[in-house]
Amino acid sequence: MPVLLLAPGGCATVAAVHPVVASDLGAPSRTSTLEASLSQRGVVTFERIVFARWTAGRGAFIDRNDSRTAGVPKGMEEAVIYAYVIDHPRFGRYLIDSGVSQDLEPRLNPLMRRALHDLNIRIERTTAEWLQGGATPRAVFLTHLHFDHVGGLLDVPDDTSVYVGRGDVEERSWTYRLIGRPADIALDGKGPLHEWAFTPDPDGAFAGIIDVFGDGSVWALSLPGHSPGSTGYLINAVDGPKLVVGDAVSTRLGWEQAMPQPLPASARADAEASADRLRRFSAAHPQVEVFLGHQSRTDQTD
Known part of the structure; x- marks a missing residue:
């Protein structure tokens, strides 16, 4: 969630104390190999x-303190909490980010609950409700550990x-x-987090690239900045x-006008x-449909 979890300052504490292990999935690759995979017939379904x-x-x-944002009028923005389902014909179902859980808010401290109230969060469905309609994912691939991307983990089997x-x-x-560590609350009872084993992209187009299943169907992209481990996913x-x-x-x-985020x-x-790497990649490959963190690229509402 912008600002809420990213304010700078002294007396800093970590995002989570949950145990971490090296990923057991994927192998480092490079942009040129990813680009070659775009010409292959896609095998994964995506929703x-x-x-x-x-x-x-x-x-x-x-970032209202950055001169580049001076021309943007004041106003409100609606943001959406998304998650994405990918079904691989061989490896099964996976979830990118985790949705939301009704069980998270009561476990948060009062300051965090007040922040959620101020944001007027409207839940349209919970991860528990979504899970009733189909197969349980074999794993969750997070874009990052901030509250609005991990909250649904409470509804996912441990x-x-x-x-x-x-x-x-x-x-x-x-x-x-001040607000506690929402990620630790969402991860309560879960096994260790699996960290993607990124290495520098030899082509230099991204900070790192991983071929998740080894067949060019799903790629993890290292996109540090919004958080240290921010990760994107390209799905063929x-x-x-x-x-x-x-x-x-x-x-x-952020996408169309390259407006900077409020970050330390x-x-x-x-x-x-x-962000620049993503825009360059998109411009070079217009057939790739881009899904932003909290808004559609094309629609005013979803």
């Missing part, structure tokens, strides 16, 4: 699901593996000292390639580099 919505001022999504980018657990903010779906970018770019203002100074360079 985006809307779980909840909230409303906040634009300052929650763009033996479901959870994957995350390297460094997200160690993200430090004074805000966690049966109806064309899809790119889920998480909060590396969360809104249309130490994260800004990485965040802008990751």
Whole structure:
């Protein structure tokens, strides 16, 4: 969630103290190999699901202290909590991000609950309700560990593996000292987090790339900045390639007008580099459909 979990300052504490192990999935690759896979016939089915919505001022999504945002009028933005279902014909069902759970809010501290109330979060369905309609995912691939991407983990069976980018657990903010660690609450009872084993992309187009299943069907992309381990996922779906970018770019203002996010100074360079890499990749491959963290690229509402 923008701002709420990313404010800078002293007395910082970590995002989570949950145990971490190295990923047992995937192998490092490179952009040129990923690009070659785009010409292959897609085998994975892909679905985006809307779980909840909230409303906040634009300052929650763009850095009002940056001169580049001066021309953006004040106003409100509606944001959506999405998750994405991928079904692989050989390896089964996986979930990208986790939706929402009704059980999370009562476990949060009063300050965090007040913040959620101020955002006017409207749940349209819970992860528990979604799970009643089909197969349980074999694993959850997180874009990052922030509250609005991990909340649905409470509804996911405890033996479901959870994957995350390297460094997200160690993200430090004074805000966690105030609101607690929502990620730890969502991960309660789960096994260790599996960290993607990114290595530098030899082609330099991304910070790192992993071929998740070894067949070019699903790729994890290292996109540090919004959080240290922010991860995107490219899916070669049966109806064309899809790119889920998480909060590396969360809104249309960020994508179309390259507006910077409100982030600690130490994260800004990485965040802008990751967003620029995504835009360049999209421009070079217009057949790839891009899914932003909290808004559709094309529709005013979903």
